[in-house]
Amino acid sequence: MKNISRRQFLEGSGSLVVTFSLGALAARSAAAAGPSKAALPPLAAKTVAPDEVDGFLAIGADGKVTVYSGKVDLGTGVRTAMTQIAAEELSVPLASVEVIQGDTLLTPDQGPTFGSLSIQNGGMQIRQAAATAREALLVRGAEKLGVPLTEVSAKDGRIVAKESSVAYADLVGGKELALKLDPKAPLKDPATYTIVGRSVQRLDIPDKVTARFMYMQDFKVPGMVHARVVRPAALKASLLSVDDREARKVPGFVATVRKGDFLAVVARTEWGAIKAAEAVKASWSDWEGLPDQSKLWEHVRSTKIVRDDVLQKVGDSAEALKTGKAVSATYDFAVHTHGSIGPSCAVAEVKHGKITCWTASQQTHLLVKQIALMLSIPEQDVRCIYIEGSGCYGRNGHEDAAADAVMIAKEIGKPVRVQWSRADEHGWDPKGPPTLLDFRAALDAGGMPLAWESEIFIPDRPPKFAVPLVAAQLAGLPADVAHPGSIHQSLAIPYGIPNIKATAHTLAETPFRPSWIRTPGRLQNTFGNESFIDECAAAAGADPIVYRRKLIGGDRRGLDLLDRLVAVSAWKPRSRDAARTGGDVAVGRGVSYTHYELVRTYVGAVADVEVERSTGAVRVKRFFVAHDCGQIINPDGLRNQIEGNVMQTVSRTLVEQVTFDRGKVTSIDWVTYPILTFPDLPDVKIDLIDRPNEKPWGAGEPTTAIVPAAIANAIFDATGARLRSVPFTPQKVLAAMKSA
C-alpha cells in the first residue's frame, strides 16, 4: 500500500514516475557513479521527491550513507563539499558517505547546476534532509536503547547513550527512512563542526592524477558505435544534398544519419567516424544572417527592443541628471565561448522505446524535458545520468551532444557515443551574448553621485530556463526558445545614491544561441557598474575605495570586506591618480567590488597591472581578493574556486572574443580563440572572511564579476586611459591612450 501511495504522491507533484527496468539500470548507475561503486538501496522504492528525506539520503545495511544530489560537480569540488555537509549533519565519518549526482531516476530535481547555488540551495536541502534523519534516528535510538531522548546523542554513525549505543544501520539500515523533510529540523551548532569548515582534500583528485577517474569521454556501453556530426557550412544553412560514397569506404562505416539539416556519420570506431565525417560531401545553401562583426555594437543598439525592465528605481534620476556635473560612458562586452578543454560528449541508448542518455549536462532533469520535447515522447521514457566531463562554466555543448546522441541512437537502433570536435565546441556551443551598457551620472559639488542611470541591451528572456538543443533545431523538431539566464542580475548597484534607475532593454534577437557562461550578465553588468563608479571617483578626485565606502553606507559586511581588501592588498589611499612611471612600462592598481545580486556574496579585488605604452600590451601581475560568502564549507576548495574565477576572467578580459563572418563562427580552435596560459597569468592573494554562523552563499561566480573592472581601473591608474570594451586588446589600449 505504501508504494501505491508514494506513486500517487509522485504523480501528484509532477515528479518523474519510475517506470524503468530497474535491475539493469541500477548496475549502470553504480558504474556511472564512479570507481567506488556505492551499494545502492533497492531502486523500486527510490523516491526523487524533494520533500522526502529518502529523496536525498539512504542509509545502507552496512551503515554507508548514499546522498542523492540533483546538483552536480562540474569540476568545482561540490561533490566533496556535499559529502562534508551530509557527513557533518548526520554525524557519520566522511568516508562512509557516497554521493550520486544528477541521475534523473535517482536524484531529486534541485534545478540546474548554475548560478553559484549548489551549496547555497542544493547543499542546504541536503543538510536539512540529514538533520531530519538525525533527529529521527535520535528518537528511534532512544527507544531502542530504552533511555530518554535527552540522554542520547549522535556520533560516528551511532546513537549513543551513557552506557550503550546502537548503529544507524541497526535502526534503519537498508530500509527507507520514510520521513517528510522537516524544514525546521534543528541544525548542528557550527561551533561543534568537525568536518564542515575544514580543508578536506577533494575526493576526486587521487583518481584524476592517476588516470583512474572516469570522465564522460571515457564512458562506454557494450555494442556502442561512434558518431560525428557534420555541421552546416553556415549556422542556419539548409542541407541540399549528401554524397556519402567516399564515407562508406571508410573501414567500419555503419551509417549516415540525416534528419532535416541534421547530418551525422556513424562508424564502429572513433577514428572511423572522424574519417567518415571528413569524407562525406554535403552541399549546403548559402546563409548570411549574422551581423557584420565590425559593426556589432551598432547592430545591437539598433535591434528591436521588445520590453524594458526597470531593475532598480530610487528617487527621480531623470530630474536629478539635469543638475550637477555630468559623467557618462558606454561599455561593451564581447561574445565569449565556454572553451571547455574537453569537447562535449554523450552516449545514448534506446531500448524498448526507453531512452537512456549518459551526459555531462549541468541540468539532467531539464535535459529530460528537452529530449522528450524534441522527440515528442513522454518524459518518463527518458532518463539522463550525469557523468562528470571536462569543466563547464555554464550551459556549453554537453546538452547538445546529448541530443545528437539520442537522435542518432534512435535512428540506427544501437547505443551511440557522440564526441564533438574542437571546431564543434568552439563553433556550435551556445555563446555569452554581446552586451552593451550605457551609464550616466550627475555629481554634486563634493563629487558624490546625485543621480545614476544605467541601461543594458540584452537578449530577451522567455519564462523557461532552457537553451534550445541544436540537434532539434537542425532537424526541424520541437525545441525551447533560447534563454540566456538571468543576465539582468547585478545591474542594480550596492550603493546608496539618492536617485537611481537601472533598466534592461530586452532585444528581439541576438546573433548566436545565447547561453549562460560563468557569471552571466553579472559579469558584464558589474564591469559597467564598477568601471563607471571608478570614473565618478576619478572625476571627483577621490580615492576609489574611500569613495565606495561612503556610498556603501551602513552595510557592515560590505564595509568589513573593503577593510579586509585594503589590508590584504596594502592599498594606499590617494586623492588623485598615483604618480605614473615615466618609462615604457606604466604601473597601476585598480579596485572593484560587488555585493552579488545585492543579496549574497560580498567580494572585492585589487588588480596590479603593467601596461607597455609602445605596444598597448597589458600584463596583470597580481590580484588581491577579499571574499565573504558566509559560512565556508571547505576553505581550500573555496580558494581553488576563487583562483579559477580570477585566472579565467583575466583571460576573458584581456584576449577573448568570438569572431565571425556573416554565416558562421570563425574562431574555431585555440589559435583563433586564444586563452591566456601560464606565462601571462597573475599571482593571486586571497583573504577569506569566514562567518560560520551565517548562511553559506555561492562562490563559483561572484569573483568573476569584479575582475574586468579591477583591470580596467588599474589600466586607467597606470595610463589615464579608460578601457570600456572587453577584451582589452593592445589595439584598444593604444587607441584609448591616444584619446586619453
Next chain:
Amino acid sequence: MAKTIAFQLNGRQARVRVDDPEMPLLYALRDDLGLRGPRFGCGLGQCGACTVNIDGEAVRSCITPVSTVAGKRILTLEGLGAPGKLHPLQQAFIDEQAVQCGYCINGMIMQAKAMLDGNPHPTEEQIRQELGQNLCRCGTHLRIVRAIQRAAGTVT
C-alpha cells in the same frame, strides 16, 4: 589492409592492429588499449590534454600517427604511478590540490615529467614557460606550478 604496430607501453610490450597507420596514437591508446590518461582536447596539437612521453619527450598524441611510434617507449599517466606507489608529481598534485575539473591534468603532469627528467630543479619562470602550450580553462595554474615545484624538491 590492417597493419600491426608494436611499441613499449608503460614498461610492457603492446601492439595494435590498425586499418589506418595515419590514425593518431591517441585513438590507439584510448580506444584500442583502453587507457584514460591521454585525453582528447583538440586533435590539433594546441591544448596538450593528450600528452604522452615518447622516449622521454613530451609529445601530443592527437597529432602523432600511430605508425611513427613502432618500437618506441611510450609512458602515459597510468604508467607514471598508481595508488600506493604514486610518482612524486602525482603526490604533489594531490598535496597542492592542483586540480579543478582535471581534464588538462594528464597533460600538465606528463609535460612536467619530461621537463623534470631534463631539468630536475626548474625555477617558477621555467615551469611557466615550459607549460606555456598546455591549456587549463578552470584556472588552476598557480596550484599546478606549485605542485611541480613541490615535486621538483623530491625528484632526483
